[in-house]
Amino acid sequence: xxxxxxxxxxxxxxTIERIQHVAGSLKEAHEAGDQIVxxxxxxxxxxxxxxxxxxxxxxxxxxxxxxxVLLATGEQVTIALLTMALKELGVEACSYTGAQIKILTDDSxxxxxxxxxxxxxxxxxxxxxxxxVVAGFQGVDEKGxxxxxxxxxxxxxxxxxxxxxxCDECQIFTDVDGVYTTDxxxxxxxxxxxxxxxxxxxxMASLGSKVLQIRAVEFAGKYNVPLRVLxxxxxxxxxxxxxxxxxxxxxxxxxxxxxxNRDEAQVTVTGVADQPGTAFAILGPISDLNIEVDMIxxxxxxxxxxxxxxxxxxxxxxxxxDFLQSRQKELGxxxxxxxxxxxxxxxxxxxxxxxxxIASRMFRSLSDSGINMRLITTSEIKISVVIDEKYLELGVRxxxxxxxxxxx
Ligand code: ADP
Ligand code: ASP
Ligand code: MG
Numbered sequence: 028x029x030x031x032x033x034x035x036x037x038x039x040x041x042t043i044e045r046i047q048h049v050a051g052s053l054k055e056a057h058e059a060g061d062q063i064v065x066x067x068x069x070x071x072x073x074x075x076x077x078x079x080x081x082x083x084x085x086x087x088x089x090x091x092x093x094x095x096v097l098l099a100t101g102e103q104v105t106i107a108l109l110t111m112a113l114k115e116l117g118v119e120a121c122s123y124t125g126a127q128i129k130i131l132t133d134d135s136x137x138x139x140x141x142x143x144x145x146x147x148x149x150x151x152x153x154x155x156x157x158x159x160v161v162a163g164f165q166g167v168d169e170k171g172x173x174x175x176x177x178x179x180x181x182x183x184x185x186x187x188x189x190x191x192x193x194c195d196e197c198q199i200f201t202d203v204d205g206v207y208t209t210d211x212x213x214x215x216x217x218x219x220x221x222x223x224x225x226x227x228x229x230x231m232a233s234l235g236s237k238v239l240q241i242r243a244v245e246f247a248g249k250y251n252v253p254l255r256v257l258x259x260x261x262x263x264x265x266x267x268x269x270x271x272x273x274x275x276x277x278x279x280x281x282x283x284x285x286x287x288n289r290d291e292a293q294v295t296v297t298g299v300a301d302q303p304g305t306a307f308a309i310l311g312p313i314s315d316l317n318i319e320v321d322m323i324x325x326x327x328x329x330x331x332x333x334x335x336x337x338x339x340x341x342x343x344x345x346x347x348x349d350f351l352q353s354r355q356k357e358l359g360x361x362x363x364x365x366x367x368x369x370x371x372x373x374x375x376x377x378x379x380x381x382x383x384x385i386a387s388r389m390f391r392s393l394s395d396s397g398i399n400m401r402l403i404t405t406s407e408i409k410i411s412v413v414i415d416e417k418y419l420e421l422g423v424r425x426x427x428x429x430x431x432x433x434x435x
Contacts, residue, residue, distance in 0.1 A: 029195040030153075030195050031195060034163060038259075046108050068101075106162045121158075121159060132174045141183065182239050200259040220283065224377055239256065283378070285430075295335070298332045299333060369414065372413075
């Protein structure tokens with residue numbers, strides 16, 4: 028018998044049959060004695076459909092408050108349907124929206140952060156033998172406005188509930204049976220990892236592996252919530268996200284996984300003065316526009332000028348280019364250019380800390396495949412390169428092979 032938070036993603040509740048299938052699995056676990064809080068996403072495609080409707084009405088600037096009101100309806104549909112399906116199977120259950128159980132967040136619409144959760148009502152139901160079904164991805168701010176947690180946010184709802192309820196395990200059920208060495212949709216020989224450390228998972232998530240939302244991993248690490256990724260469709264152990272203890276590090280690979288991201292665009296400012304204040308003059312106003320900058324690379328100066336390259340989200344690309352071009356004179360830049368058909372490819376592994384030569388293996392492997400690297404950044408446990416988007420799949424497979432990540 029265990030106290031479990033189980034989260035089911037969009038594909039897992041994408042049809043009535045699948046909702047009934049989830050209800051069947053929950054009934055089994057409940058009958059075996061587990062106490063269960065379920066978190067569900069909207070049915071697959073629903074959040075995108077709602078975003079599309081909003082864009083039709085407000086093509087230019089979307090009202091973020093109203094968008095959150097709209098998007099939160101997706102999850103409200105699935106909690107009701109799943110609870111009905113459970114009741115049809117004779118299981119006592121009750122559904123709650125984020126507001127009903129006071130998932131209190133800050134007021135940053137569309138990317139709100141959870142502050143606290145009122146667990147009393149949930150615990151009353153659990154103690155009465157019910158399954159509690161909670162809408163993922165949503166909360167409510169201090170003033171009672173509905174908020175959402177960002178795309179993929181139901182993962183974070185589940186982990187936050189797991190932390191607040193001190194559950195034995197938070198289980199993320201999805202359409203793959205665990206965390207793989209890379210996205211199995213791109214490399215069919217990708218291998219499921221039995222374990223991955225929080226640190227590595229956090230890097231993988233932030234470098235583009237959308238199997239878990241970054242904040243969910245952060246939260247689980249911070250509050251020590253045991254976290255597991257599993258399949259909704261086939262039984263198995265899934266992947267456990269763990270701390271890097273000695274027992275685990277025995278079997279540590281140099282590189283644990285490959286992540287990639289096609290969401291970025293590159294912007295280059297050439298011929299700016301090589302003097303204090305230049306980086307700030309370029310990036311300060313970008314930050315004031317509320318645009319996040321990811322990689323930043325400044326070249327060594329020559330002839331008292333230097334070149335400066337950074338990446339932003341692809342959606343912000345034209346805004347950034349237009350803005351910088353309008354200020355080109357002021358910046359004293361020779362040119363402002365960019366490319367929005369790039370991709371970031373990264374290798375991640377705690378084993379990199381203690382082994383040299385991994386970067387050169389990565390670079391040689393990409394060069395053998397004829398792939399040019401435009402930008403390179405490294406940190407203790409990851410190396411990222413920016414390449415042309417059209418070579419991304421080729422690059423992922425080459426590195427998967429180079430670091431022997433495929434199943435034996
Ligand atoms: P859900 O709707 O259940 O939240 P997501 O689509 O958000 O599911 O996440 C699951 C998807 O993540 C998989 O279908 C897979 O294509 C993708 N993915 C990306 N990187 C990985 C990885 N390293 N391991 C497993 N899945 C990955
Ligand atoms: N429904 C939301 C989304 O599609 C939240 C989630 O699925 O986690 O992003
Ligand atoms: Mg997801």
